[in-house]
Amino acid sequence: MTSLSGVISFASVLTANFVLLWFFSGNVLEATKFNFTTLTLSSVKLIGDAHWSNGSVRLTRDLGVPYSGSGKVVYSRPIRFRRPGVESPASFSTFFSFSVTNLNPSSIGGGLAFVISPDDEFIGDAGGFLGIMDAKGAPNGVVAVEFDTLMDVEFKDINGNHVGLDLNSMVSTRVGDLGDIGVELKSGDLVNSWVDYSGSTQSIKVYVSYSNLKPEEPIISANFDLNQYIENDSIFVGFSGSTQGSTEIHSIEWWSFSSSFDENPGSNPVVPAGAPPPPPTEFFTNPTPEKASPPPPSPAPNADISNTTSHEEKSSGKMVPGAVVGVVISSAFFLAFCAMAVIWAYNKKFKKDKGSDTFATNVIKMPKEFTYKELKNATKGFDSSRIIGNGAFGTVYRGILATTGEVVAVKRCSHSGQGTAEFLSELSIIGTLRHRNLVRLQGWCHEKGESLLVYDLMSNGSLDKALFESRMVLSWPHRHKILLGVASALAYLHQECENQVIHRDIKTSNIMLDEGFNARLGDFGLARQIEHDKSPDATVAAGTMGYLAPEYLLTGRATDKTDVYSYGAVVLEVVTGRRPIDKEGKVGVSSNLVEWVWSLHREGRLDSAIDPRLGNEFDEGEMRRVMLVGLACSHPDPMARPMMRAVVQMLVGESEVPIVPRTKPTLSFSTSELLMTLQDSVSDLNEIVRISTSSSEIGPEHVLNLV
Structure with missing residues (x-):
């Protein structure tokens, strides 16, 4: 599959925080310059599966189960790439940062691309088409730099980790193997890309790196006249991405773009100010699964009984009367200990069952009850990398339910009395409410000393x-x-x-x-x-x-x-x-x-x-x-x-x-x-006092002072 590597970096940036803007007035922009920090929601158009998520743009859905779909995001205003009396098309430079995360490494992928297209409505098919064009072909005037994670024989792809230049076709005109420069698209790491096109020399160069510094050598370099591939004087720029029976998440984290009819409109080997620095490699690696610590070895029962006999008695095989008494007493003590252990275990189980029954009567109206094991597995053992927020009396984790693949938010209430009270209050109130503008409570868990609440995950945060x-x-x-x-x-x-x-x-x-x-x-x-x-x-x-x-x-x-x-x-x-x-x-x-x-x-x-x-x-x-x-x-x-x-x-x-x-x-x-x-x-001062943990919160002492 071919994919405009420069264009795709543009796409990755768009999904993260569209910083485009800074344009000249008018519906069509003669010269354009924008980046993620100046972008507004009205400056961007989302099509298909594309959506905002915590300040970045995701081109595909965030699902834990295999899915085929495509999404596209474009700058909402057309950009002039050609003007009367001038033979050379506009020059442009774009820089973008993106990441590809696969929730299920065994699924087969898709990819994303930086796209230049004649309109802001069309979106292509899923899978190998990357949302660029459909099975019938593409509207004339589509140029893309693709970042492909799927090897598609139909499109003559070299592998499932390449960048390609697509000119009105999904068969790439130029292809670069990302493995040759040590970049793995599916690693989850932040990837940086630069795409520079010169209107006067009619050449394009695509650079890719984990580093913020622009590489000296491009991974793709080609000559083509943009005039031959665009029918309109004004075109749209953006990103597209797709999945094919996979669980890939394609995120654009940063994007800057500039174009003009002057040479080198903004080509710069240094990442624009404000662009996110590439995180350390280990930042995106999957955490090591929890390993249960083996219990300490138990001493053998009555291990020191032999100390009651002398060396001579052991060697002769005989026991003196005192030794016999010691054995009898020890045996009796051991039997009594076993009996007490049985009674303790039974009593504990009885109390637990009774407590569970009592708790169940208090939340009988509540939604689904999850097991602790389900939610622990969903959050990878409540791993710190899954934390998405901290509330007044608990921590919120991102979880993926194994049974459905649904992505949820799991709130782990604190073990304090206030945390438990909040858990019961929230469960007894919101569990019975139904409204489109309320966070939906899916279920709960009260097991192993833990109080857990499961909500729909809100992709754009607070x-x-x-x-x-x-x-x-x-x-x-x-x-x-x-x-x-x-x-x-x-x-x-x-x-x-x-x-x-x-x-x-x-x-x-x-x-x-x-x-x-x-x-x-x-x-x-x-x-x-x-x-x-x-x-x-x-x-x-x-x-x-x-x-x-x-x-x-x-x-x-x-x-x-x-x-x-x-x-x-x-x-x-x-x-x-x-x-x-x-x-x-x-x-x-x-x-x-x-x-x-x-x-x-x-x-x-x-x-x-x-x-x-x-x-x-x-x-x-x-x-x-x-x-x-x-x-x-x-x-x-x-x-x-x-x-x-x-x-x-x-x-x-x-x-x-x-x-x-x-x-x-x-x-x-x-x-x-x-x-x-x-x-x-x-x-009523002795009632439960619960105060939010914001730095601007109040407590009882403030109330007394006010009084």
């Missing part, structure tokens, strides 16, 4: 990572969709469940994102279920500073309106791109996000709070409506905050946002109200 840690800027349409999804989930919890559910820990790190950047609210460890219209009990406030309603801090009573306040803080965080508590804020700017936005609203400068990374790529009317919704939800007076069902209607434009006062109102309590709430809080 909202806070998408906002603050990703090299890709989260676009406004995605942000709006996420806020609407969370509002819908809260409306369900507050008003549509049999019993009202108060989440108590609404924050961006507890909002997960699936493949389509749909919001899924999770982490119900602090949640409470109460009957509708029933007053909640007072407890010690639990949660994270910046998201906590002022009345909750004073009274300890969590209601649906305290969740609404937390949601308002999330809205302002998403709109501004600032954390709720900014410890390194600018001088003269409040470190509290809600306070800062209220101050801007008072000054009539609400627009200045908008995340500058969004540029002007948003609807101004929609943006202002969302910001006012955020302020309305974070109103100091809980009675003035809207219900979440009304918030959903506001976000979709079905109802008007209530009038938000220019000056932030103050929260006031009557003396009798404050004394009553203080009395309730003190009487």
Whole structure:
């Protein structure tokens, strides 16, 4: 199979974090320069199986079972490669980093490619076609650099580890054996590739290396006139990949691209600033399976009995009376010990069975029960390389279920009392809930002293990572969709469940994102279920500073309106791109996000709070409506905050946002109200106290200080 090696590196970069951008205005770009750090979601188009995953682009599905499919990602704007009166096509240079990971080494593979194509809609077949073209051929004008992991005789492939140049055909014009330079595509290691094309000399060079430094010699060098292979003056660039009954994951981790009608538009042997350095080889190697340690050897029973007899007695074969008594006593002691061991073992089993029965009655409504062995195998023995997150009272691992091949998230709750309480709370609440914007709990395990929860894996991680840690800027349409999804989930919890559910820990790190950047609210460890219209009990406030309603801090009573306040803080965080508590804020700017936005609203400068990374790529009317919704939800007076069902209607434009006062109102309590709430809080101070582990969290001492 042939594959554009330069193009494929471009593809690998795209799957990781599309840093493309930096273009001249206009629908068609005369000269283009972009990289992963400047890329936005609106700048990229995903086709077929391609999807975002933790800041990178994956061209194929992340499945643990054999699958055949293809995916493609392209820069959403066409790039001019030819212009009137100029014979030479544009020159271009691209650098990309990618990885190919095979969950099942026995499966046969596919590959990926950097692609130049005439449109942004077409996607080819799976298998040896690499998503470049289909069995009928390709639309004229397709050029690709392929990185092939499958030896396909039909396409005259040399092996299953090569790079090739494809010109309107899957039979490569030039092929390079990656084994000759010590690169193995299926190793899982990060591979770097450079593709340089000169319009004046009509030559292309493809370089591949594990190193960040561009090799001196290309693995592929060829001459061809790009004009002969492109029909349109403007074309699209991107990556494609495929599998063929395999479990390969093709990820683009970095991509930079530049083109112009000047010679050498950006060819540079040094990796662009910000590109991820190649990890050490062992970083991607599979961890050694756990080996059970053999138990220490047990001493032979009564090993020192011979010491009761003298050398003469042993040699004569006779025993003195004292020796006989010793043997009898020792035998009796041994029998008594055996009897006690039997009783202990039986008693332990009885208690375990009884405990299991008691536990089972508490979670009888819960979903599937997994065995500890299943989840241990799924996470490779809870290997540290499988960790994808750390929660308040546990660690989350990526797991692959052996029975179905499904990829899941396994939460291993801590062994503390709080960890166990969170496990039971989450299991008893979220296990009975069903909503498209809630993380789905697949099952649980309570065995061998472990408390485990199994969820659907959210491929794009948490909202806070998408906002603050990703090299890709989260676009406004995605942000709006996420806020609407969370509002819908809260409306369900507050008003549509049999019993009202108060989440108590609404924050961006507890909002997960699936493949389509749909919001899924999770982490119900602090949640409470109460009957509708029933007053909640007072407890010690639990949660994270910046998201906590002022009345909750004073009274300890969590209601649906305290969740609404937390949601308002999330809205302002998403709109501004600032954390709720900014410890390194600018001088003269409040470190509290809600306070800062209220101050801007008072000054009539609400627009200045908008995340500058969004540029002007948003609807101004929609943006202002969302910001006012955020302020309305974070109103100091809980009675003035809207219900979440009304918030959903506001976000979709079905109802008007209530009038938000220019000056932030103050929260006031009557003396009798404050004394009553203080009395309730003190009487309930002995209840379970659970606090999130964020650096900005609060504990009981903070509540007492506030009181």
